[in-house]
Amino acid sequence: MSEPIHRFSGARRRVLALAASLGLVCGTLALPAHAEGRIRIAEQFGVVYLLLNVAQDQKLIEKHGKQKGVDIQVEWTKLSGGASTNDALLSGSIDIAGAGVGPLLTLWDRTHGKQNVKGVASLGNFPYYLVSTNPKVKTIADFTDKDRIALPAVTVSVQARILQMAAAKQWGDKEFARLDKLTQALPHPDAAAALIAGKTEINAHFGNPPFQDQELAQNPNAHVVLNSYDVLGGPGSATVLYATEKFRSENPKTYGAFIAALTEAAQFITSNPDAAVDAYLRVNKTNTDRKLLLGIITNPQVQFKIAPQNTFAFAQFLHRIGAIKNQPKSWRDYFFDDPATAQGS
Numbered sequence: 001m002s003e004p005i006h007r008f009s010g011a012r013r014r015v016l017a018l019a020a021s022l023g024l025v026c027g028t029l030a031l032p033a034h035a036e037g038r039i040r041i042a043e044q045f046g047v048v049y050l051l052l053n054v055a056q057d058q059k060l061i062e063k064h065g066k067q068k069g070v071d072i073q074v075e076w077t078k079l080s081g082g083a084s085t086n087d088a089l090l091s092g093s094i095d096i097a098g099a100g101v102g103p104l105l106t107l108w109d110r111t112h113g114k115q116n117v118k119g120v121a122s123l124g125n126f127p128y129y130l131v132s133t134n135p136k137v138k139t140i141a142d143f144t145d146k147d148r149i150a151l152p153a154v155t156v157s158v159q160a161r162i163l164q165m166a167a168a169k170q171w172g173d174k175e176f177a178r179l180d181k182l183t184q185a186l187p188h189p190d191a192a193a194a195l196i197a198g199k200t201e202i203n204a205h206f207g208n209p210p211f212q213d214q215e216l217a218q219n220p221n222a223h224v225v226l227n228s229y230d231v232l233g234g235p236g237s238a239t240v241l242y243a244t245e246k247f248r249s250e251n252p253k254t255y256g257a258f259i260a261a262l263t264e265a266a267q268f269i270t271s272n273p274d275a276a277v278d279a280y281l282r283v284n285k286t287n288t289d290r291k292l293l294l295g296i297i298t299n300p301q302v303q304f305k306i307a308p309q310n311t312f313a314f315a316q317f318l319h320r321i322g323a324i325k326n327q328p329k330s331w332r333d334y335f336f337d338d339p340a341t342a343q344g345s
Contacts, residue, residue, distance in 0.1 A: 036254045037065070040075040041096040042085050044152065045188045046208040047296050048126050048239045049098060050280055051265045051304065052076075057279035058268070060261035067260075068253040080187040081153030082106070089117065095247045096120065096258065100158020101311050102318070104242045108334040109324035116245035119335035120255075121262050121306040122237035122344070128159060129212040130226035132204040133195060133219055140166055140179065140226060149183045149204040150191035158238045159206035165317050166231045176321050195219060208239070209296045210288055217292065235303060236310035248336060259306075259340050266304045273297045308335060308344040 039061065043049040055061055056076060065072035077094060079085050082103025089097040089107065097103075104119055111117040130149070136142055140163070143149070151159040160183060168176040184202065186194070192211035194202040196218045204225070205215060215222045229235055241262075248255050269276040277293045280286075296302065303309075312331045318324045328334055331344055 036070050036072075036251045038073045038075070039096060039251070039254050039258060040077065040094045041098065042077045042079050042088055042094040043098040044078065044080055044085070045211070047210050047280065047293065048123055048208050050269060050276060050297070051123050051262055051306070052098065053283040054265040054268055054276055054279045055261045057283050058265070060264050061257055064257035064260040064264070065254065068257055070253045070257065072254055072257060081185060082156045082158070083153045086156075089242075089244065090115070095243060095251075097242050098123065098239065099242075100152075100161070100238055101236075101240050101308075101314055102158040102161035103153075103156055104240050105315055105318050105324055105334060106156055107242065108328075109326050111244070112326045117242055118245065119308060119341075120241040120243050120248075121259065121338075121341055122308040123239045123241065124266070124305060125235040125237055125301075125303040125309055126209060126239070127235075127301050128162065128206065128208050128228035128238055129216075129224045130159075130163065130204065130206040131195065131212050131215045131222050132225045133198055133221040133223075134203050135221060137204070137225055139170075141170060142225075143179060143182055143204070145182070147182050147203055148201045149179070149206060150186040150194065150202045151183055151206045152185065152188060154183050154185050155180060159208075161314070161318065161323075162228050162231050162238070163206060163226075164321070165314070166226055168317070168321070169231070173321060195222065209302075210293055213292055213296060214288070217289075229301065232310055233313065234310055235301065236314070237308040240308060240311075243336075245336075259338060262306045263340055266306055269297065269304045307341045310345055312345060 043052045061074050062072050082099040085097045085099040086103050086107045088094045107117045134147060151157050154160060163179055164176040167178045171178055188207050188211045191205040191207060192214055194200045195205045195215045228238060273294060276297060277290055280293060308331060315328050319327045
């Protein structure tokens with residue numbers, strides 16, 4: 001009895017092996033290991049996200065996806081602050097994160113050798129203003145314990161980090177966190193509303209356009225205490241996009257379509273500022289003054305390009321104060337290598 005069973009078992013094993021191999025082939029054909037065609041993007045508040053607004057309004061990602069033979073489903077999410085954006089990326093809730101270069105470097109450092117989060121592209125160069133309504137505050141040295149500075153995320157946001165850079169320049173690296181105790185996390189729209197109304201403890205806001213411009217236009221006591229360009233030593237890419245290595249490697253066509261869409265959006269804004277303003281108003285469903293928006297977009301200090309600029313000094317500062325453990329040798333360490341961003345810094 002044992003011999004026939006033995007022969008049957010051998011035959012059965014061969015049949016099962018054949019079936020498994022066929023099933024594997026069929027499965028490979030039916031279910032690609034890395035299915036493309038979906039991208040989930042998180043943005044925040046302000047004109048600094050105009051590249052994404054134009055891409056959404058003009059459906060540029062879908063357009064370039066079709067050119068690459070992929071029907072891309074784009075999902076848009078709006079968050080506030082680098083901390084929540086980083087949490088969303090690490091949890092797998094989003095594929096592309098939009099936040100300051102500070103949150104990018106924080107996550108690059110934390111995921112180094114693991115998820116390997118890196119920068120995808122810049123969203124352009126914008127001066128960020130630290131605005132105060134306290135007439136006694138002319139420089140950051142004039143802030144006292146009675147002042148409260150609103151920014152999108154305490155410590156980790158790009159505004160928080162630039163404030164630390166300014167403090168380090170004023171009082172030395174050991175005092176980089178000197179003003180942190182005065183900061184308070186608040187979404188830009190809420191911070192701007194508080195500063196304009198002047199009825200809360202918030203009397204300063206390190207924001208971005210258009211909120212900083214609204215504050216200066218609508219509150220006669222509002223004035224600029226600090227310009228991010230002065231701290232960084234010139235125009236810099238304060239807000240960027242980043243993703244995990246896994247998403248980039250498993251979705252090359254979708255990722256490529258996204259980069260192509262950003263490139264086209266930058267060209268569109270530069271050539272058609274009026275149309276870009278219309279796109280911003282449509283996507284954000286806002287009644288922000290059109291003339292104010294156009295003034296921001298056409299400001300000579302504002303540059304729409306996706307190659308990051310002047311980020312390395314920022315990265316060096318974060319490593320110097322111990323905010324990141326891994327020391328980047330150049331900006332290329334924390335940005336993916338792509339032809340579209342090859343002229344970065």
